[in-house]
Amino acid sequence: MKLSALQQSYMNRRSTSFRGSAPLDSSAESAIKSPAAIFWLLLHGVCCLISLVLGFRFSRLVFLFLFSTSTSNLYSTPFRQLTSTADLANSLNVPSNPVVNPELPALNKTLSSRVIVGRHGIRIRPWPHPNPTEVMRAHQIIERVQREQRIQFGVKSPRTVIAVTPTYVRTFQMLHLTGVMHSLMLVPYDVVWIVVEAGGVSNETASIIAKSGVKTIHVEFNQRMPNSWERRHKLEAKMRLRALRVVREQKLDGIVMFADDSNMHSMDLFDEIQNVKWFGAVSIGILAHSGGADESSLATVEEVEKRPSMPIQGPACNASNKLAGWHTFNSLPYKGKNAIYIDDRATVLPQKLEWAGFVVNSRLLWKGAEDKPDWIKDLDSVGEDIESPLSLLKDTSIVEPLGSCGRQVLLWWLRVEARSDSKFPPGWIIDPPLEITVPSKRTPWPDVPPELPSTEKAVINIPEHTVKQTKTRSSRSKPRGKRKHEAKVVDTQISTRHSGQN
Amino acid sequence: MEIWKWVFVGILCYAAFASTVGAVKLGRSQPTERISGSAGDVLEDDPVGRLKVFVYELPSKYNKKILQKDPRCLTHMFAAEIFMHRFLLSSPVRTLNPEEADWFYTPVYTTCDLTPNGLPLPFKSPRMMRSAIQLISSNWPYWNRTEGADHFFVVPHDFGACFHYLEEKAIERGILHLLQRATLVQTFGQRNHVCLKEGAITVPPYAPPQKMQAHLIPGKTPRSIFVYFRGLFYDVGNDPEGGYYARGARAAVWENFKDNPLFDISTEHPTTYYEDMQRAVFCLCPLGWAPWSPRLVEAVIFGCIPVIIADDIVLPFADAIPWEEIGVFVDEKDVPNLDTILTSIPPEVILRKQRLLANPSMKQAMLFPQPAQPGDAFHQVLNGLARKLPHDKSIYLKPGEKILNWTAGPVGDLKPW
Numbered sequence: 046m047k048l049s050a051l052q053q054s055y056m057n058r059r060s061t062s063f064r065g066s067a068p069l070d071s072s073a074e075s076a077i078k079s080p081a082a083i084f085w086l087l088l089h090g091v092c093c094l095i096s097l098v099l100g101f102r103f104s105r106l107v108f109l110f111l112f113s114t115s116t117s118n119l120y121s122t123p124f125r126q127l128t129s130t131a132d133l134a135n136s137l138n139v140p141s142n143p144v145v146n147p148e149l150p151a152l153n154k155t156l157s158s159r160v161i162v163g164r165h166g167i168r169i170r171p172w173p174h175p176n177p178t179e180v181m182r183a184h185q186i187i188e189r190v191q192r193e194q195r196i197q198f199g200v201k202s203p204r205t206v207i208a209v210t211p212t213y214v215r216t217f218q219m220l221h222l223t224g225v226m227h228s229l230m231l232v233p234y235d236v237v238w239i240v241v242e243a244g245g246v247s248n249e250t251a252s253i254i255a256k257s258g259v260k261t262i263h264v265e266f267n268q269r270m271p272n273s274w275e276r277r278h279k280l281e282a283k284m285r286l287r288a289l290r291v292v293r294e295q296k297l298d299g300i301v302m303f304a305d306d307s308n309m310h311s312m313d314l315f316d317e318i319q320n321v322k323w324f325g326a327v328s329i330g331i332l333a334h335s336g337g338a339d340e341s342s343l344a345t346v347e348e349v350e351k352r353p354s355m356p357i358q359g360p361a362c363n364a365s366n367k368l369a370g371w372h373t374f375n376s377l378p379y380k381g382k383n384a385i386y387i388d389d390r391a392t393v394l395p396q397k398l399e400w401a402g403f404v405v406n407s408r409l410l411w412k413g414a415e416d417k418p419d420w421i422k423d424l425d426s427v428g429e430d431i432e433s434p435l436s437l438l439k440d441t442s443i444v445e446p447l448g449s450c451g452r453q454v455l456l457w458w459l460r461v462e463a464r465s466d467s468k469f470p471p472g473w474i475i476d477p478p479l480e481i482t483v484p485s486k487r488t489p490w491p492d493v494p495p496e497l498p499s500t501e502k503a504v505i506n507i508p509e510h511t512v513k514q515t516k517t518r519s520s521r522s523k524p525r526g527k528r529k530h531e532a533k534v535v536d537t538q539i540s541t542r543h544s545g546q547n
Numbered sequence: 548m549e550i551w552k553w554v555f556v557g558i559l560c561y562a563a564f565a566s567t568v569g570a571v572k573l574g575r576s577q578p579t580e581r582i583s584g585s586a587g588d589v590l591e592d593d594p595v596g597r598l599k600v601f602v603y604e605l606p607s608k609y610n611k612k613i614l615q616k617d618p619r620c621l622t623h624m625f626a627a628e629i630f631m632h633r634f635l636l637s638s639p640v641r642t643l644n645p646e647e648a649d650w651f652y653t654p655v656y657t658t659c660d661l662t663p664n665g666l667p668l669p670f671k672s673p674r675m676m677r678s679a680i681q682l683i684s685s686n687w688p689y690w691n692r693t694e695g696a697d698h699f700f701v702v703p704h705d706f707g708a709c710f711h712y713l714e715e716k717a718i719e720r721g722i723l724h725l726l727q728r729a730t731l732v733q734t735f736g737q738r739n740h741v742c743l744k745e746g747a748i749t750v751p752p753y754a755p756p757q758k759m760q761a762h763l764i765p766g767k768t769p770r771s772i773f774v775y776f777r778g779l780f781y782d783v784g785n786d787p788e789g790g791y792y793a794r795g796a797r798a799a800v801w802e803n804f805k806d807n808p809l810f811d812i813s814t815e816h817p818t819t820y821y822e823d824m825q826r827a828v829f830c831l832c833p834l835g836w837a838p839w840s841p842r843l844v845e846a847v848i849f850g851c852i853p854v855i856i857a858d859d860i861v862l863p864f865a866d867a868i869p870w871e872e873i874g875v876f877v878d879e880k881d882v883p884n885l886d887t888i889l890t891s892i893p894p895e896v897i898l899r900k901q902r903l904l905a906n907p908s909m910k911q912a913m914l915f916p917q918p919a920q921p922g923d924a925f926h927q928v929l930n931g932l933a934r935k936l937p938h939d940k941s942i943y944l945k946p947g948e949k950i951l952n953w954t955a956g957p958v959g960d961l962k963p964w
Contacts, residue, residue: 473561
């Protein structure tokens with residue numbers, strides 16, 4: 046019968062490509078020459094020609110309408126037609142395939158299962174795209190699974206993380222503080238965030254940290270942040286001591302870590318510091334970059350070759366994984382070329398050992414705790430001018446190196462600040478809205494921006510209008526100190542264009 | 548007396564309450580859970596002492612020579628037949644005295660004739676099997692005693708003892724006639740199918756244990772992929788239009804979910820395949836040309852809940868392992884709703900499945916480690932054989948009685964090998 050013949054040829058083709066050898070047991074009954082077979086072959090040819098003309102396999106449509114069973118098949122076949130125009134070469138088998146489906150129960154005489162061998166439709170639902178409710182539910186499932194994983198494999202009794210951040214109001218404060226805030230918001234443990242602000246408590250800082258959702262303690266420090274890096278480091282040390290006093294007063298229980306507002310913390314850091322017993326140290330990667338100044342003056346070729354990787358500050362271990370010393374920052378290559386003032390465009394250098402690389406069990410700071418070890422000095426007995434928390438210790442050998450003995454870099458130190466005279470809109474809200482909208486010179490669209498329904502500003506369509514408006518406005522805009530720096534630049538651009546057009 | 552009665556009742560109630568609460572709490576906080584299938588809590592049974600197996604000494608042309616010709620047979624997914632032989636040779640259940648044996652094993656490697664690509668050709672396998680059976684029936688009396696009812700054979704190929712890779716041809720051939728009384732140990736399992744006979748033991752396909760152990764990642768790595776699958780959706784070489792391969796189920800998965808961010812599915816071959824499975828909650832195990840696949844083994848080892856899309860499939864050791872509680876079964880017709888099905892599973896059920904998967908005896912039961920370890924797939928096969936004992940008296944034929952027809956089957960099979 047034609048079916049078996051065609052199937053045989055299909056099988057042969059498949060088996061030769063599949064196995065690479067002719068099937069030895071091909072038991073082909075050759076009854077191809079019956080008139081029914083010839084009729085089907087002719088029908089084949091006609092269908093193929095029609096498909097070639099139409100551009101898709103219309104035979105599927107024919108058989109679909111003759112034999113369609115379910116609505117899902119209805120959607121699958123047009124879909125398949127769209128993508129399989131390239132298969133016209135195989136169109137010899139085309140009409141046989143839809144025929145196979147309804148005829149197949151006859152082939153499988155011995156089968157009594159509901160599973161039928163042969164070609165099936167590809168079921169595609171009418172809207173094969175994600176459903177948002179289900180996506181939400183899947184994320185809840187994932188969250189629950191991960192929580193269970195944390196319970197099983199994570200820290201058994203997690204302690205509160207007490208993060209100490211000295212900050213002050215400046216242009217990049219929002220940038221840095223948001224970074225730290227988001228890191229703390231992701232921490233899967235309880236967090237208490239002590240923000241010490243130089244220059245007194247301000248609304249700027251308060252509004253930023255209020256969005257964090259973690260428990261915050263906003264401490265004021267009544268000295269303004271100085272303009273030189275050295276004095277800034279000293280003041281920050283004093284601010285951190287102030288925060289430690291708060292920990293002592295409020296008897297906060299947990300692990301104190303120093304999250305400077307421009308540092309970048311990895312989430313593994315918060316997992317690793319849970320392992321600290323009393324006093325631990327982690328490795329910091331130092332990103333000491335030059336603020337866009339010429340690299341060539343900073344390093345000769347040999348020096349660059351000598352320093353291929355990022356400098357690391359942190360504990361150094363000997364072969365038996367015991368603390369043997371410290372990796373500190375080598376500031377010799379930068380001698381004379383480092384930044385002195387905050388807005389210098391030279392490299393900002395860290396201190397020998399940054400505070401951020403140390404974590405302290407808060408019980409060490411409490412007054413009169415019974416099980417306090419004797420190598421910790423009392424907070425009051427230490428002066429105000431300590432460089433690193435190591436000064437709190439009488440014996441530095443008890444420091445626990447964390448992060449597989451300092452081999453893992455868990456946070457990165459970076460100092461980036463804007464110029465001290467840079468201005469920014471308070472709260473980063475531009476209020477009142479900008480008055481001038483200017484079509485950009487480089488937009489691909491023709492400069493016809495749509496009419497915007499606004500009361501006070503004039504939406505400018507035609508360049509001449511623009512010029513006229515700005516001429517009147519520029520005289521008024523100058524006294525407004527709140528305008529962004531950009532506005533002034535824009536004004537000058539407009540005026541030059543106008544002069545060009547004239 | 549009244550008071551004492553009430554006190555007693557009160558104590559009973561409290562005890563019941565406390566014990567149920569305790570049991571629930573215990574179930575919650577333990578990372579694994581005991582597995583007990585329909586045959587009971589049998590995964591950790593020790594078959595030693597419960598059965599005796601006699602291994603026929605066949606000439607090496609049936610086993611060693613074939614392996615020498617192509618050592619790839621040791622690493623492909625049909626390697627179970629070779630490793631089973633090696634295990635039995637050195638196992639304590641082996642007996643050298645056939646009179647006391649409960650089961651007889653014939654070591655013939657029928658799935659070791661490989662193409663250059665590494666795929667086994669089953670065309671000579673029926674003749675090889677026939678020739679082996681002729682040998683054992685003429686050299687030992689034990690085959691003729693029962694016509695094979697206390698013999699078992701390992702046939703791990705696509706459709707088991709039907710010895711063909713195409714399903715229609717396999718169904719046409721049916722199980723080799725001479726094996727119809729023997730117990731078959733095979734990877735193929737599908738209900739109401741010609742190639743799965745009553746009493747067969749389904750085993751998992753071979754997956755290299757060391758390779759998988761080498762890719763384990765720390766357990767605390769959070770599982771962030773919802774559904775994971777790597778493999779073909781369309782077999783372009785053999786079924787270009789789709790609909791034939793996997794009965795259209797894999798193609799349906801692709802067409803419905805290719806732009807769904809929850810489904811990490813593609814045809815790539817990443818080097819981090821094993822690591823990715825350990826970061827996924829669900830792993831799809833759809834059928835291919837045959838319903839079984841090594842993905843099931845990989846999913847179990849890596850703790851990823853298997854989503855089995857194969858109608859009527861019979862999974863390995865189905866009487867010892869309660870697969871319904873461990874995996875998710877989806878009918879092929881329900882594939883377009885796969886995302887609805889998976890997201891509507893309650894989280895407690897998912898956590899329970901993960902606990903069952905974390906059971907080390909579950910993972911051991913899916914592996915064929917070298918050398919054999921307690922609880923592994925070899926031992927599960929022996930346990931399965933031991934559960935069939937003692938043999939019914941009716942399998943022993945009366946003298947002169949013959950059931951098997953030695954000339955049945957396609958003519959091509961009767962040629963000597």
